[in-house]
Amino acid sequence: MLIINHGEGRALNAHCLVTNMSREPVHIQSVVAKIITKNHTYTAYITDAEDIRQSGIDTGWQRMTRQGPLQPGTMADMVTFDCIIEYAEASEIEAGEHFTGKLDAVAENIEITILGIYGSEDLLIGATRKFDLPKSDSGSAVRASEALTRQITRRRERKKLLKELHEQL
Numbered sequence: 696m697l698i699i700n701h702g703e704g705r706a707l708n709a710h711c712l713v714t715n716m717s718r719e720p721v722h723i724q725s726v727v728a729k730i731i732t733k734n735h736t737y738t739a740y741i742t743d744a745e746d747i748r749q750s751g752i753d754t755g756w757q758r759m760t761r762q763g764p765l766q767p768g769t770m771a772d773m774v775t776f777d778c779i780i781e782y783a784e785a786s787e788i789e790a791g792e793h794f795t796g797k798l799d800a801v802a803e804n805i806e807i808t809i810l811g812i813y814g815s816e817d818l819l820i821g822a823t824r825k826f827d828l829p830k831s832d833s834g835s836a837v838r839a840s841e842a843l844t845r846q847i848t849r850r851r852e853r854k855k856l857l858k859e860l861h862e863q864l
Contacts, residue, residue, distance in 0.1 A: 697721065697822035699807050699844045701837050707777035707799060707828070709837045711807055715765040719814030722764050725860050726773060730783045731804040737792075739783035740863050741773075765811070776805060776826070776837050799835060802828050808847075810856055819857055821847030 696716040701709040715721045723742075730737040742762050765771050773779070777799060784798040808823040825840040847853060 696846060697809050697811065697820070697844065699809060699822055699824040701776065701826065701839070705836050705838065707780070707835045707837060708775045710775050711773040711779060712770050713765070713773055713809055713822075714770045715767055717813065718767055720764050720766050721811040721813055721820065723762055723771065723809060723811045724819075725762070725810040725863070727808040727810070727859075728779045728783055729806040729808070730780055730798060730802050731806065732798075732801045733803060737783050737787050737798070739779075739786045741779060741782050773807070776828075779807075780805065799828075802835075804828060804840065805837075808856070810847075810860060819853050821853065821856055823847060 698714040698716055700712050700714070702712045703710045713723070725740060726742050728739045728741050730739070780799045780802055787798075804825055804827055806823060806825040808821060810819060810821045812818065813820045822844050824844045827838045827840050828835045829838060830836075847856065
């Protein structure tokens, strides 16, 4: 079981955290962010931590990718929500999308999906959680839309996610 949460605040600079609550290690295979606006959903595969690499922060290999093993009871920092949105915006611009402003200004929700391989079973597992991004005079906040992280357990849904993962290779 994977838990997706936010930590270190409730603003866009809060961190997106993933915890492995399983009895076995989980190898995080892919991290997908969907940025939802009033008129469009932007999907970004943020597994390769290009945003961290470009920041110039010397953090070692563990911070150069969001992929890798997550031991039972441990947590991984996926970076801040504003960095995830900036990464998605840069990916969309690279793909030819044009924005009239910043994506974080029009984003209403962000949905994070984690795909992984469970233990030695070679079984694809997944978890997803949606967060609201309410706006105020002091900026955007991050608030979970749902009380719990939804575990992706149905075979059909896992097969669909695996197909999408193959398309991104």
